[in-house]
Amino acid sequence: MGRLLITGGAGFIGSNYVHLAVREHPDWEVVVLDKLTYAGNLENLQPVKDRITFLRGDIASPADVEQAIAGADAVVNFAAETHVDRSLLDSRPFVRTNVEGTLVLLEEARRAGVKRFCQVSTDEVYGDLSGTDRHSVEIDPLRPRSPYAATKAAAEHLVFSYGTSYGLDVVVTRGSNTYGPYQYPEKIVPLFITNAVEDKPLPLYGDGSAVRDYMHAEDHAAGIDLILHRGESGQAYNLGAGYEISGLEVAARILEALGKPPGLKRFVTDRPGHDYRYSVDAAKAEALGWKPKWSWPQGLEQTVRWYCRNESWWRRVKERLEFRQHERQWYSDR
Known part of the structure; x- marks a missing residue:
């Protein structure tokens, strides 16, 4: 891989992945696109600022995405509104970024000839497991119960639709609480x-x-990196520490x-x-070699x-x- 676009790379999990990418793949050209909303922070990228290209922009803006995605071999989409509490107060920013923004990214990725698109999702799309002792697996139906989780599930459906309808190489990760x-x-x-x-x-x-299910950010980033490289196109992969x-x-x-x-x-x-219980079965990702440290x-x-x-x-x-x-x-x- 030559050029990687990481959206939302100044946020929490995104910045942890940027650190991993420049450390583990020093030959990559890493481009970070981030709107720098309240949760985005350039200080998160300070240790690697000389190793990346940073662009401030909105994934829901086709012009911003067109500029950032030019020449990219792959995209990892972390950009999202993520806090359930905030989605209960006002869900509109969640629809704009998580749904409309993902659609813009997919369309620009298709036009730009991106070779792989990795969507970072969440275990919250499965809904509440309280009252059971089971663990969510990737073939389970999606039953989101908050506006946040609903927008993440909608984004997944868009991602998989672009794989089916346009032949875009897509993978999805569903991470537990990080x-x-x-x-x-x-x-x-x-x-x-x-x-x-x-x-x-x-x-x-x-x-x-x-x-x-609490998972350290470094383990989450490592799982995403593995799925980016080795995940089967059109598939989702759970990531959780157990x-x-x-x-x-x-x-x-x-x-x-x-x-x-x-x-x-x-x-x-x-x-x-x-939701009183989330829990995922990460055996599918573990079969590819991922293991939380x-x-x-x-x-x-x-x-x-x-x-x-x-x-x-x-x-x-x-x-x-x-x-x-x-x-x-x-x-x-x-």
């Missing part, structure tokens, strides 16, 4: 870490028993790691339509250390208007 360096502190792990450092409450929805962890355990481990009192846990009104305890410890060492990074983020407005709008009445 944590690690550079994650915007509205999601549970960085929110709980940074709140604990500040001696602020850790808000737990309902009774805190909702379970997620650690089913409740919100209560996330809070308890973080408070323990930081030496903070259990009393910082605060139970708040549950999220509307809250980070255990949950080790990965969380590394992540806590990263946020403690990079306090100036997250304090700048939390001081911005976008963060403070969402925090006030979402949590003030809970």
